[in-house]
Amino acid sequence: MASNEKFNFAQNVAEALADSQLRANFRFATDTLIQRRSTVFASPEETDFLRDVGSSMKKDVLANLPDLLERFEAQCIKNGIIVHWAETAKDANELILSILEDHSAKKVVKGKSMASEEIHLNSYLEKHGKEVIETDFGEFIIQLCHEPPSHIIVPAVHKNRKQIAEVLAEHVEGMEYTEDVDVMLANVRSTLREHFKTADAGISGVNFGIAETGTLCLVENEGNGRMCTTVPPLHIALMGIEKLVENVEDIPAIYRLLCGSATGQRVTTYFNMISGPRKKDERDGPKEVHLVLLDNGRSQIMNDPQLGDVLKCIRCGTCLNHCPVFTRIGGHAYGSTYPGPIGEILVPQLEGLNPKGAIATASSLCDACAEACPVRIPIPEIIRRMRDESYGNSDGASVAGHGYKKNCLESMVWRGWRRSQTCPTMNKMMLKGLALFGKWLPAVGPLKSWMSVRSKPKFGKNSLKDLVKKEGVRHE
Amino acid sequence: MKKVSAAKTPVYFFGTCLADMMYADSAMAAIRLIEREGYEVVYPMEQSCCGQPAYNSGFPEEAKEVAWKQVQLFAKHDYPIVVPSGSCAGMMQVHYPKLFKDSPDLFTVKRFSERVIELTTFLHQHAHAVYQDKGTPIKATWHSSCHAMREANCIADSKALLKQLSNVELIELERERECCGFGGTFSIKQPEISGAMVSDKVADVVATGASVVLSGDCGCLMNITGHMEKENINVKGQHIAEFIWERING
Numbered sequence: 001m002a003s004n005e006k007f008n009f010a011q012n013v014a015e016a017l018a019d020s021q022l023r024a025n026f027r028f029a030t031d032t033l034i035q036r037r038s039t040v041f042a043s044p045e046e047t048d049f050l051r052d053v054g055s056s057m058k059k060d061v062l063a064n065l066p067d068l069l070e071r072f073e074a075q076c077i078k079n080g081i082i083v084h085w086a087e088t089a090k091d092a093n094e095l096i097l098s099i100l101e102d103h104s105a106k107k108v109v110k111g112k113s114m115a116s117e118e119i120h121l122n123s124y125l126e127k128h129g130k131e132v133i134e135t136d137f138g139e140f141i142i143q144l145c146h147e148p149p150s151h152i153i154v155p156a157v158h159k160n161r162k163q164i165a166e167v168l169a170e171h172v173e174g175m176e177y178t179e180d181v182d183v184m185l186a187n188v189r190s191t192l193r194e195h196f197k198t199a200d201a202g203i204s205g206v207n208f209g210i211a212e213t214g215t216l217c218l219v220e221n222e223g224n225g226r227m228c229t230t231v232p233p234l235h236i237a238l239m240g241i242e243k244l245v246e247n248v249e250d251i252p253a254i255y256r257l258l259c260g261s262a263t264g265q266r267v268t269t270y271f272n273m274i275s276g277p278r279k280k281d282e283r284d285g286p287k288e289v290h291l292v293l294l295d296n297g298r299s300q301i302m303n304d305p306q307l308g309d310v311l312k313c314i315r316c317g318t319c320l321n322h323c324p325v326f327t328r329i330g331g332h333a334y335g336s337t338y339p340g341p342i343g344e345i346l347v348p349q350l351e352g353l354n355p356k357g358a359i360a361t362a363s364s365l366c367d368a369c370a371e372a373c374p375v376r377i378p379i380p381e382i383i384r385r386m387r388d389e390s391y392g393n394s395d396g397a398s399v400a401g402h403g404y405k406k407n408c409l410e411s412m413v414w415r416g417w418r419r420s421q422t423c424p425t426m427n428k429m430m431l432k433g434l435a436l437f438g439k440w441l442p443a444v445g446p447l448k449s450w451m452s453v454r455s456k457p458k459f460g461k462n463s464l465k466d467l468v469k470k471e472g473v474r475h476e
Numbered sequence: 477m478k479k480v481s482a483a484k485t486p487v488y489f490f491g492t493c494l495a496d497m498m499y500a501d502s503a504m505a506a507i508r509l510i511e512r513e514g515y516e517v518v519y520p521m522e523q524s525c526c527g528q529p530a531y532n533s534g535f536p537e538e539a540k541e542v543a544w545k546q547v548q549l550f551a552k553h554d555y556p557i558v559v560p561s562g563s564c565a566g567m568m569q570v571h572y573p574k575l576f577k578d579s580p581d582l583f584t585v586k587r588f589s590e591r592v593i594e595l596t597t598f599l600h601q602h603a604h605a606v607y608q609d610k611g612t613p614i615k616a617t618w619h620s621s622c623h624a625m626r627e628a629n630c631i632a633d634s635k636a637l638l639k640q641l642s643n644v645e646l647i648e649l650e651r652e653r654e655c656c657g658f659g660g661t662f663s664i665k666q667p668e669i670s671g672a673m674v675s676d677k678v679a680d681v682v683a684t685g686a687s688v689v690l691s692g693d694c695g696c697l698m699n700i701t702g703h704m705e706k707e708n709i710n711v712k713g714q715h716i717a718e719f720i721w722e723r724i725n726g
Contacts, residue, residue: 364658365660366655384531384536388535390534391534393535405534418538420524424521427522446664450663452668452671454703455705457498460501463500465496467501468519475520475521476521
């Protein structure tokens with residue numbers, strides 16, 4: 001179900017809903033994550049304040065992004081990091097491959113990185129003869145199953161303990177079936193240790209890049225990120241250009257927002273600040289550090305004041321946990337690197353409304369995502385914009401594929417609706433018609449959809465307008 | 477119990493399109509509750525819908541025209557506009573100014589939005605309604621509509637009114653903050669997902685053991701009671717206004 005395969009959202013949804021185990025796994029996971037988040041953000045006042053800080057910080061970064069990126073690049077170079085710019089996913093893949101080729105690197109250990117998922121780096125490198133090993137526990141599991149992540153933070157969240165035990169027993173040499181989590185973790189750890197020792201290169205993502213100092217920050221809990229970025233002689237970091245913060249002192253607030261929102265932690269077990277390759281007198285660390293800055297449509301998004309807000313995202317995934325739709329259908333149904341509410345507004349912009357605009361229909365616009373978002377991205381508003389652009393109704397349509405959904409029937413229905421709500425005679429006729437004939441409406445189209453799980457709506461004999469007149473309420 | 481009415485400004489009432497089509501009695505009860513506090517209710521006859529269905533479906537121009545019609549209809553007086561729905565109130569308070577953000581009418585629209593107030597907020601905070609429960613003991617549960625919760629911010633007021641009813645045992649839903657799956661056209665455009673959501677919501681309702689589920693929004697009620705009927709679940713769904721009106725009148 002990777003992004004480049006044929007995408008049929010309705011079918012994905014139907015399959016996901018039919019899988020009761022999947023639904024139970026997601027329900028359990030999102031309930032737990034919501035609960036954990038609430039313990040860290042227990043004070044509403046403090047949380048609101050912190051979110052304001054995070055939001056304005058990211059807003060400022062986006063407003064000054066070109067300048068900050070230049071500053072960041074200059075600082076990175078000063079620190080000895082070799083900086084590359086990749087305009088497209090293809091550029092990024094080719095760049096990373098060429099760096100590996102330059103170093104005759106064959107085996108790569110990887111830390112978790114959504115940007116690398118976005119550009120489908122693993123399959124590209126494997127096609128070119130590289131061995132790529134995911135070292136985050138969840139990523140390791142789904143790599144064994146040849147599946148994409150189903151969550152931004154918890155990639156194997158769709159599998160329960162038993163299913164993971166089965167995967168390990170089936171795919172990892174010498175591993176026996178056990179449901180003991182500690183044993184599973186210990187076994188995977190010793191397998192990964194061998195890979196860390198023998199890898200030619202490590203690839204990681206970047207959670208925050210600090211413009212002031214040219215530092216790459218990596219937030220993680222398992223220590224695998226630190227292994228990937230320090231053990232092999234070559235480290236390649238891949239970073240979306242929007243992941244910048246301006247100063248070191250911005251880190252505490254944004255780090256706390258990320259940890260709290262993502263996993264309900266105050267701090268993570270590891271917080272890495274990478275400021276360059278191994279120096280002369282140092283005993284460990286990579287000999288070379290490369291940074292690939294990925295655009296892949298981001299600067300285009302930035303040009304639109306409303307859509308640009310999507311780039312504030314710090315990839316905490318909390319909107320997924322709070323989304324009642326994601327909880328029901330899971331990440332794979334979205335058929336995209338970024339699922340859930342953030343995916344609904346980001347993916348159509350990265351990959352075009354046709355076909356990815358369909359995922360913007362998967363929201364009841366309940367606003368739970370916006371309520372939880374640590375940097376206050378107005379997700380529901382941008383979902384509305386995606387819907388609007390899908391029909392080509394917006395004057396300022398700018399997303400690729402806008403207008404793909406335009407159809408006469410639906411436009412006519414809404415024009416008719418408008419007429420019935422603005423013309424009093426029409427409104428009266430409609431209400432009268434529903435009162436008289438509502439119960440004989442045939443169960444087709446929207447009514448059929450409605451009645452798939454609900455009884456037929458009962459239209460009243462009297463409209464409120466009738467009652468107001470009858471009961472003598474003053475009207476004008 | 478009726479309070480002295482002479483000095484009180486009349487209020488406008490926006491009944492909502494669902495009340496017109498299906499829930500006229502609930503809206504009528506809401507009008508009676510406002511009158512009971514001594515306010516005269518004025519109802520503009522040509523009102524229709526807040527425009528939310530089109531706004532959420534990708535047809536903002538249609539929504540804007542319908543919205544403008546409502547703004548004009550309530551312009552004759554500067555009265556507060558009471559709305560028996562957190563969702564419609566939220567649309568009018570929060571989203572109308574966005575629809576008109578580049579329009580010369582923005583000022584007029586903002587003045588309108590500021591006058592909009594959800595029914596239970598009006599009753600609790602402005603009218604300081606006091607209720608005496610004349611009904612028999614009953615277990616009830618409460619469903620918070622998403623926009624009542626996150627846009628109109630009226631849930632505390634709704635619950636404060638319910639808590640005055642001494643014979644009503646209010647049992648909270650397990651996942652009160654989770655959407656019931658209505659979402660206007662969402663329930664039609666994504667019927668399977670919406671169906672899964674409403675069926676989970678109804679399971680939570682049943683788990684409370686309540687005999688009635690209350691809400692301040694007819695959309696959610698239509699969704700939840702529609703599913704309960706289809707599944708032959710014997711729990712009643714009722715709008716808070718109608719429920720309170722019945723309880724205080726015995």
